[in-house]
Amino acid sequence: MKIFEWSPIEYVSMISRDREIEYNFASGSPDPSLIPVKEFEKIFQEVIEEYGYRAFLYPGAGGSSELVRNIEKYYLDKIGVSLRSDEEIVIVSGAQHGIKILSQILVEKGDIVIVENPTFWEGVYPIRFHGASLRGVSIDEEGLDTYYLEKILREGLKPRFIYLNPTCHNPTGYVMSIDRRRHLLEIAERYDLYVVEDDPYRPVSKDPPPSLKSMDRSGRVIYIGSMSKIFAPGLRIGFVITNKDLAEKIKILEQHDFSTSTFLQLAMSKALEKNITEALMKRCSEHYDMKRKILLEALERYFPERYTRPVCGFFNLIYVDKDPEIYVEKAIERRLLYVPATRFFVENPVYSIRIGIGLISSEKIFDGIKVLREIFEK
Amino acid sequence: MKIFEWSPIEYVSMISRDREIEYNFASGSPDPSLIPVKEFEKIFQEVIEEYGYRAFLYPGAGGSSELVRNIEKYYLDKIGVSLRSDEEIVIVSGAQHGIKILSQILVEKGDIVIVENPTFWEGVYPIRFHGASLRGVSIDEEGLDTYYLEKILREGLKPRFIYLNPTCHNPTGYVMSIDRRRHLLEIAERYDLYVVEDDPYRPVSKDPPPSLKSMDRSGRVIYIGSMSKIFAPGLRIGFVITNKDLAEKIKILEQHDFSTSTFLQLAMSKALEKNITEALMKRCSEHYDMKRKILLEALERYFPERYTRPVCGFFNLIYVDKDPEIYVEKAIERRLLYVPATRFFVENPVYSIRIGIGLISSEKIFDGIKVLREIFEK
Numbered sequence: 001m002k003i004f005e006w007s008p009i010e011y012v013s014m015i016s017r018d019r020e021i022e023y024n025f026a027s028g029s030p031d032p033s034l035i036p037v038k039e040f041e042k043i044f045q046e047v048i049e050e051y052g053y054r055a056f057l058y059p060g061a062g063g064s065s066e067l068v069r070n071i072e073k074y075y076l077d078k079i080g081v082s083l084r085s086d087e088e089i090v091i092v093s094g095a096q097h098g099i100k101i102l103s104q105i106l107v108e109k110g111d112i113v114i115v116e117n118p119t120f121w122e123g124v125y126p127i128r129f130h131g132a133s134l135r136g137v138s139i140d141e142e143g144l145d146t147y148y149l150e151k152i153l154r155e156g157l158k159p160r161f162i163y164l165n166p167t168c169h170n171p172t173g174y175v176m177s178i179d180r181r182r183h184l185l186e187i188a189e190r191y192d193l194y195v196v197e198d199d200p201y202r203p204v205s206k207d208p209p210p211s212l213k214s215m216d217r218s219g220r221v222i223y224i225g226s227m228s229k230i231f232a233p234g235l236r237i238g239f240v241i242t243n244k245d246l247a248e249k250i251k252i253l254e255q256h257d258f259s260t261s262t263f264l265q266l267a268m269s270k271a272l273e274k275n276i277t278e279a280l281m282k283r284c285s286e287h288y289d290m291k292r293k294i295l296l297e298a299l300e301r302y303f304p305e306r307y308t309r310p311v312c313g314f315f316n317l318i319y320v321d322k323d324p325e326i327y328v329e330k331a332i333e334r335r336l337l338y339v340p341a342t343r344f345f346v347e348n349p350v351y352s353i354r355i356g357i358g359l360i361s362s363e364k365i366f367d368g369i370k371v372l373r374e375i376f377e378k
Numbered sequence: 379m380k381i382f383e384w385s386p387i388e389y390v391s392m393i394s395r396d397r398e399i400e401y402n403f404a405s406g407s408p409d410p411s412l413i414p415v416k417e418f419e420k421i422f423q424e425v426i427e428e429y430g431y432r433a434f435l436y437p438g439a440g441g442s443s444e445l446v447r448n449i450e451k452y453y454l455d456k457i458g459v460s461l462r463s464d465e466e467i468v469i470v471s472g473a474q475h476g477i478k479i480l481s482q483i484l485v486e487k488g489d490i491v492i493v494e495n496p497t498f499w500e501g502v503y504p505i506r507f508h509g510a511s512l513r514g515v516s517i518d519e520e521g522l523d524t525y526y527l528e529k530i531l532r533e534g535l536k537p538r539f540i541y542l543n544p545t546c547h548n549p550t551g552y553v554m555s556i557d558r559r560r561h562l563l564e565i566a567e568r569y570d571l572y573v574v575e576d577d578p579y580r581p582v583s584k585d586p587p588p589s590l591k592s593m594d595r596s597g598r599v600i601y602i603g604s605m606s607k608i609f610a611p612g613l614r615i616g617f618v619i620t621n622k623d624l625a626e627k628i629k630i631l632e633q634h635d636f637s638t639s640t641f642l643q644l645a646m647s648k649a650l651e652k653n654i655t656e657a658l659m660k661r662c663s664e665h666y667d668m669k670r671k672i673l674l675e676a677l678e679r680y681f682p683e684r685y686t687r688p689v690c691g692f693f694n695l696i697y698v699d700k701d702p703e704i705y706v707e708k709a710i711e712r713r714l715l716y717v718p719a720t721r722f723f724v725e726n727p728v729y730s731i732r733i734g735i736g737l738i739s740s741e742k743i744f745d746g747i748k749v750l751r752e753i754f755e756k
Contacts, residue, residue: 010439037426054410056612058406058612059612096637235639255500257478258475259474259637261612264639264642
């Protein structure tokens, strides 16, 4: 049976359309003040001047060679991700598109895929749709519990791959420690497993630890990068780094949709060339760190000991006593939007709310958490 | 086993990259002189002025409500496609993305899907990838042979759906007659079959017959529209019209990639509002008709009785004596690019070449066909 399910995120976004929302804790979009709108306005004009009609022709599978080159030349170093000589960069229409295509390549019906528990619901939906069952491994302040992972593998579990978001985890906000990263890579090598590293928050985070990809000596890490948090999600540009065999398969499946706009690929390529990335990374990581501190204060005041403590990224969880799905409408009446996160748990679900501080302005965070507390007090 | 195959189109495009091509008969892109580049330059600025950062946030599943509304208000009537009250418009990242998602929804492993023989290789690749086998029904100057279709259905064949490109067929250039359209719809009703109408060339064609969708009384036609031929393929905007149940499933699966850029959806929406469509349709249909006439003259001179006679659209076939895959490199040496079309036949393959007159300038068509003849004389 095919699984058709609305994402908890998309669901609350739909039911709140045309409603006035003052406290939007639901969105995964970046802070409006950080999106380089003016720069893109200029870049769009430059692309049209330089490429003319060619910016409007069909994209090829795998992406624009200019953009691939510029990601390698101007971007990977800055974010601390390395590219092995036996690997390639493939452009996709956002990280989510990369996960979808990888699922189509890697997953066979009946496979088991290991994910963090809780995990990013939308990220794992394509994995489930293509026939895998998810096995959750719990996550704590040091990230995925690699000791438990090792245990279940030793007992004979044969997963198809491991999908995780080790840096600024969605939804907990945790960061995997270096030791656990090292341990995970050892395990991947020992059991010959692919590790899919979903890593959208790295460029907007203060001093993140090295990516799994950059620590990876055996070529088992498939890296998924996103331009959505650092530049803008409306462009739909992400990339995958993997070995040449998988890279070719991704390109081949891109023939199914050719969904990444030629024009926006050229615009993204030009944005990288202009070297605005570094300044943007600094601005973003400082701004989100400031927002995070406000959030932590509010959480400590209104939900003491009932939240996961975010280190970076956009998200964390608040644990609640009542089913948060039922209170969404009440919250909307108070002009507050959150994502019920209970379904982010693939095992042992816990009533919880995902708090996102990407879109909401810093001035609204404290009051918003107060309102949320009022809603869940009743 | 999963099917990983390069499209014959993508393949020749890749091997000719960085080679000088004077006669490009391979591309499916529209004529550069017809792409409204200046208009889009202005529209892009207007979108940024009007929406600011909001044009750069995440797109929702199903597409921008502005664009959906404007397709209904400013576009469907003009191209002669009707929307029933029990149907919806869903935005996709180009027609190909629509076919891909429909394949994921409709196809179960082992299904049979009926297509024209020959058919559009890229259009049917996702259908094959998701587990269907294709059954070809031949096509002649009146379109799909509905009598043969009726015969095999009467004999007990139970296909999952019928995929076809009845207007300006890719690759033959044929147009399905009204009688055959009527017959097909009767058959679809009698055997309770979905008919997927892939219809990208309608807006750039002179007086096309009514769409199957507009003749459809039973709601069995799923219509796939494209903005790629009339506006530009680099925007990656198409749409699907279908009943509310399938429409919801398409939206749900769009959560797997969210691949249609918010910015470009708003730009397309604005382009429709500006009412440039009618003038563009007229200019395009006249220009391509002119190119088609030049092509017909050249075909009659150099390949008499060895070609399918195109009525409209970008494509037709030339039949050749030798395996055209082998001659691609020789043709590139003569700065000519074509697509070997043998693999466009799902049954009884015939050595053939697909000729596309979208991208090539009208001045090059006649000489190009002459060069092609020289290549296939040797």
